[in-house]
Amino acid sequence: MESFVMHRTRKIILLVCGYLFLALGAVGIFLPVLPTTPFVLLASLCFSSASPRIHAWLLKNRFFGPYIESYRSGTGVSPHITRRATLFVWVGLGISAALMARLWSTIMFLCIGAGVTLHLRSLGKKKQSPAVIPETAIPEDIIE
Numbered sequence: 011m012e013s014f015v016m017h018r019t020r021k022i023i024l025l026v027c028g029y030l031f032l033a034l035g036a037v038g039i040f041l042p043v044l045p046t047t048p049f050v051l052l053a054s055l056c057f058s059s060a061s062p063r064i065h066a067w068l069l070k071n072r073f074f075g076p077y078i079e080s081y082r083s084g085t086g087v088s089p090h091i092t093r094r095a096t097l098f099v100w101v102g103l104g105i106s107a108a109l110m111a112r113l114w115s116t117i118m119f120l121c122i123g124a125g126v127t128l129h130l131r132s133l134g135k136k137k138q139s140p141a142v143i144p145e146t147a148i149p150e151d152i153i154e
Contacts, residue, residue, distance in 0.1 A: 021060045028056030028064070035074065040098065050077045087133040099126050 035049035053074075057065035069075050080087055087095075103119040110116075 024056045024060035025064075028053045028060060031056060032068070032074070035077075039073070041102065047077050047081065050074050051081055054078050087130075092130050092133060096127055096130050099123055099130070 031049045031053035034044060035046045035053060038044035038046035038049060050068075054065060054068055057068055069078060076088070076091070100123055103123045107116045107119045
């Protein structure tokens with residue numbers, strides 16, 4: 011059985027990690043090089059073990075809750091989030107290319123932008139859940 015000190019230490023470590031992952035996920039909303047969803051999912055995992063109250067808040071949060079729900083349900087990323095993320099990527103890469111003002115960096119940013127855009131578009135495709143046939147709709151002679 012875990013001692014009180016070990017339990018308390020584990021809880022504190024999970025809370026610190028949860029807040030760290032959540033902060034990285036929040037930054038990832040605005041920076042295209044930092045993925046949001048994995049960090050929010052890691053924060054959710056940490057909080058689910060350390061603090062049910064914070065975990066419940068995270069699930070209900072208007073910014074982070076949809077990331078977790080989309081992952082849990084397997085429905086993909088909403089088109090609104092996909093469009094917004096794509097816009098942020100291209101604005102960020104455009105600013106970076108303008109600041110560097112080098113042909114090679116502009117070509118690199120265009121390639122990165124194209125790759126990230128393709129990836130984001132693939133995330134936006136919602137998965138179709140298989141049709142569930144009610145048990146009463148199957149004739150009994152087929153079941154046997």
